[in-house]
Amino acid sequence: MGLHVDDHSNYNVLSRIATSDGHGENSSYFDGWKAYDNDPFHPIDNPKGVIQMGLAENQLCLDLTHQWIKQNPQASICTGEGVSEFKDVANFQDYHGLPDFRKAIARFMGKARGGGAMFDPERIVMSGGATGAQENIAFCLANPGEAFLIPTPYYPGFDRDFRWRTGVQLLPIQCHSFNNFKITEPALVTAYQTAQRSNITVKGILVTNPSNPLGTTLDRETLRTLVSFANEKRIHLVCDEIFSGTVFDRPTYVSVSEIVEEEPYYDRDLIHIVYSLSKDLGVPGFRVGVIYSYNDAVVSCARKMSSFGLVSTQTQHLLASMLGDDDFTTKFLAESRRRLSRRHKVFTAALHRVGIKCLESNAGLFCWMNLKHLLNEATVEAELELWRVIIKEVKLNMSPGSSFHCSEPGWFRVCFANMDDNTMETALKRIRTFVDRGNDTTAAQAKKKKKWSDGSLRLSLPRRIEELSIMTPRLISPHSPLVRAAT
């Protein structure tokens, strides 16, 4: 039994989707993060290995989840205590999901957002992770060739999740560092008009709140601008709120649902929320994503589509019990915020001491680091050159801004919640050494600069690099960097 390997003719009878680069893995970036995969850091076994800082995973509170599962053996329905419910759960295949599961998620959604808005369990549609939820909502809202506007910088996984099979386009709304990458109405209008001029139908706007990669939250005013713009143009607004439970500092988080509740004259049918437990609860392995739409037609359609990515009932049952435990969720959210806040503070303070500034942020599992002053020149090429040096010499895997479609070179996303304190210390130490060395050799670098920019670096396709995060797990270790950065 073996595979048929070679014949090219057979490759040709596959579909365009199977043979296209929609997955984004054939990028020059691919070689880069292999460095992490081939040489992963381990405090004892491989102290000189590459540290993974490209993975937005929340591992700071796994001990709490662990404890809860151990204390509630009946929840997993597979022990003597829970077996009475086994029959009903194992056989349950309704795409509405277990009623308790939906109720628990709706409640948790409200809680994670600070209680400012209520969520109706009847509007909860489950999907296979936020990845599946994004694709599902794109299928529901747009036809192939139609477009969504998206503020830059944005999470590169959207290029795959939102576009690959659906054929939907993403058009950038350009945001800039001078106003902290704020989404402004003029930028919105420009993006919209650009699309119109190219004869592309704009079907909606897709935003992340809290922002991935910025770690900032949208203020009430910006949200209003977005909602009213959507109303004015009769287009949809999809808010990806998967980091809403990670808001660890002021200003207080405002969900789009609050705006909808406050202003009854806005058309709710245009508002859709994507949520997931992967970040807030730190359980990406559970593959739980949610679409919450205020539009009945979308709820009904998305629910039917959810057959393509249902959550295992065993997992639904487990989560229904876990999230139904109010004491646990309260404690968990508070503790998670406390730990994130501390981690963020320690991390950014240490960077500050070596002269590295980060965009001021109050949420997320990462910060948006400004390394402009370390670039040889303000180009994407120079940014990637620096990124390569950081991977190969400093041995840190972080994600360059160009992969997030950032319009200005020199920004990097650094994740800080997927490691323990010691690993973070090691990472910071490496950064310090690197910066110090850089200061010593500024003169030497200046000479080198000419050499760097003369084109001898064969950077095949910077645009492709944007899709870095899209590699398949099958090709790399389960703990690879940017795969995970996904979702």
Next chain:
Amino acid sequence: MSPTPSKKSADAAAAAATQARSSATGLGGGGGGAGMRLIVPLQGVVQGRGGLVLGTLIPCALFYFLQLYLRRNRSPPPTSPQPPAANGPDLPGIVRSSSRNFLSARGSSGHAAVSSRAASIARSGDSPYFVGTKKCSEDPYHPVDNPDGVIQLGLAENRLSLDLIGDWFARNVKDALLDEREGGLSISGLTTYQPFDGLVELKMAVAEFMGQVMQGSVSFDPSQIIMTSGATPALEILSFCLADAGNAFLVPSPYYPGYDRNIRWRAGIELIPVPCRGTDNFDLSIPALERAYNQAKMRGVKVRAVLFSNPSNPVGNLLHRETLRDILDFVTEKGIHVIVDEVFAGSIHGTEDFVSMAEVVNTDEFDRSRVHVVYGLSKDLSIPGFRIGLIYSFNEHVIAAASKLARFSSVSVPTQQLLISMLTDTKFITQYIKTNRERLRVMYALLVNGLKQLGVESVKSSGGFYCWMDMSKFMKSYSEKGELELWKEMLSVAKIHLTPGTACHCIEPGWFRLCFTTLTEKDVPVVLERIKRVVDNH
């Protein structure tokens, strides 16, 4: 493929044409006649001079211009009607247009804001399956609490051996979820990101299980497996890999109604039913395949694969080794793929042996890269809630593409871990497969014999959770309408929910699928008595 919402508002000509088109794909019924009614008289008008050519050309042109006219006169692109800066850009709180306005301005197509894919499915709620299932959930049968309730016989779900699986979990799974001894499973192995196409350990365990289910006739290579959350996404992912929107698959009919959703809906692939006959025991015939292939070719439709289930759903018969070989020859000659849905491979209750496509392709000199098998644990292990499906492909490009697409439909890790511990308990699995088959056999025999006594014949089958019964002699008229009337009578008088043959694209009216695995032995007489109510009426 499916008509866009804009056409909904078109007049009778458009409607007739649409209907004719959908009936060509086997969807609607009896619409072809309406199309002909329009064309034939027109042809008569011009017969004098142009004859056949003009007779077909003119109506086509008329129809085209009508479409053009309708499109032109539809509301202009949603952007232009409201001048963007009317109220000044900095007054976000001001209502520019409420949803009411929107609805009235654009008429019935107000919801055109959703995609046409969404709109097409929003209209599909009144199929027999949904109507029947709704009845079942509103008024479910219970032997004690609600003995007059509706019995669900339309769902291919196995409850016969669920107790075995439940017992196993109760006995063994104390530690499987969080096993701290011997460095077993840790919380980070459970909750963090894992490969989207399935844990290697699960693939190995499932490959082993599949081999066991097929009684060792073939061994499966874990590296050819892509795990997905159920067989539904497995089929969809394969479809996305093998065909572009607008291409077609040939599907011997009657076929499982779910294929329409799994394959046509989002992937946009056309399913062309290849009718099989009751007189042939609904066996697949190569000449019929050939005919359907040529007809599609003449229509300019590109056929990319043949898709069928084995054991067949809804009929329950098995494909013979020779037929499988013939199909392989056929797809090789045409240069297309073959997808075999083997989700019932382990649920055999007859004496015949099941032959997997993976086995046939292995024993002969066939081009394996065309062969793709879909499998899942929902049926054979009776755990549909757990959402475990898989693609088993011999084509490395398909495996590579599918492993990337699996991220949209991956299986929850705790569930994978549980399954790994269960599937690796070979002693239990062997016992389970044996017991399950025995129970299936008993139920099948009980039901089929009972039906026979009522004068209801069914196709002799060997696999699956259902029997395929011929009730044509109880219909008032030998037509699709007669069948649906009988189905309604079954639902309202006998209070049982069956799957009518038309839902499975069967071209002969009067066939019904009855799933017996949700019943207990005590329920069988109840079901038979209820069928008798209807039978006696005729």
